[in-house]
Amino acid sequence: MRYLSFRDTTGAIRAGVLDPDAPGKVHDVTDLLPPGEGSPMRRLIAAGLDIGEILGRAPVLDSGGITVTAPVPDPTKVVAAPVNYRNHQSEMQQASHIDSLGVFLKAPSSVAGPGAVVTLPYHDRRFDQEGEFAAVIGKTARHVSEVDALDHVFGYTCLLDMTMRGGEDRSVRKSFDTFTPTGPTLVSPADVPPIDELELHLWVNGALRQRADLKDLIWSLPKLIAYVSSVMTLNPGDIVTTGTPEGVGEVYDGDRIEVEVTGLDRLAVTVSNAGAVACPTLGAGHGPKPPAELTPVAERG
Incomplete structure (x- = not known):
């Protein structure tokens, strides 16, 4: 369904x-x-x-x-996985990945739907696109095992984890309004191939920026859900998103971003900097280091 x-x-x-x-x-x-x-x-x-x-x-x-609109416009929480692909770890020059970092939360108010306008709040900071595969929880999950984790999933959807680069906390840099587009549909697990067979693609203005095999996740979705449920109770409608692969890149006013995962419907949004102001925090130049140039897709296979 x-x-x-x-x-x-x-x-x-x-x-x-x-x-x-x-x-x-x-x-x-x-x-x-x-x-x-x-x-x-x-x-x-x-x-x-x-x-x-x-x-x-x-x-x-x-x-x-x-x-x-967004399939679930009001999740009680959005739980995200930092650095969950090794190639992304390399491109960001990160010493640590999810094993050490755990997870972080995005504000539920950042959720947007297909066709949304991602609004860049500042004119003096870098903003990147990050395409992801996300699961929506179907029943309350607390201390579930990896074996049982997928039994708690209602469906899957595409997600964009829009990101401001810098030294501020992840939950700040990724929680601006419109910074978590999802959708357009929520697809039952029975109607999606096994996760290890899925591929993710992301395009900006028609040019392919990200391509990944979900089998390359450092923490699989079952492991991720099991871990999150040991930290916090997952409620029906909550979103758990698996992290982005390499190929992140800066986006600008007027860009069109599209992300697609095997078996899911394509999510498309546009970008605007209308109303952007100067950033009041001083994190620019700190934090994870994204590539100055786009990672060529051909090098990623």
Whole structure:
């Protein structure tokens, strides 16, 4: 199944399921969901419904007539993995990777959807694109094992971890509003090939910048979820994202960024520096060192 969130004509967010037999049609299941906290998608995930059973009772809409938002517009947390590919560790000249760094949090308010405008807040700092493969948690996870970790996943989606370079804490540099685009859909694990067979691609203005095999993650998704659940409780709708491969690069006003993972729908956003001001913190020139020039894709295989 492919799930999405969208806005109706009043601006209210609703939950939908793409019709598996009729491309371009969306079943609006919002009014069939039980009451609960959060967005309709969070309620759908937490309810553990038999979606096949309710699709026949849901009104059908034309996908061309709706405005798609982030699949889960209001996760209680976004947990991210720093330096989880060895080639990215090399390009960033990092002495440590996830084994030593653990994880970090991105503000839930940084979540944006497909077609969003990523707004660069400062005109005197560098901002980079980082494409990632992300999992959305389907049921409460606390102290789960690696063996059981994927049983707690509701679905997968593409994610962009937009980043300001510098010496400030990661959770600051990566938490500006619009800095976590996700979507456009949330795809059930049963409809995605095994994770070790997945590839990630990212383009900026049509030029390929990142290409990676998910099998090259230093910490696999099950290991990552198991570790995170030993630190904090993961709730239905929370996002766990696996880290970016090499090929990060600076983005500018007017750029178009697209990221795609095997089996998932392509996420596309644009970049704007409208309203940018001078940065009030002094981290420029410190922290991880990104490559001054783009890493050629051909060298990455």
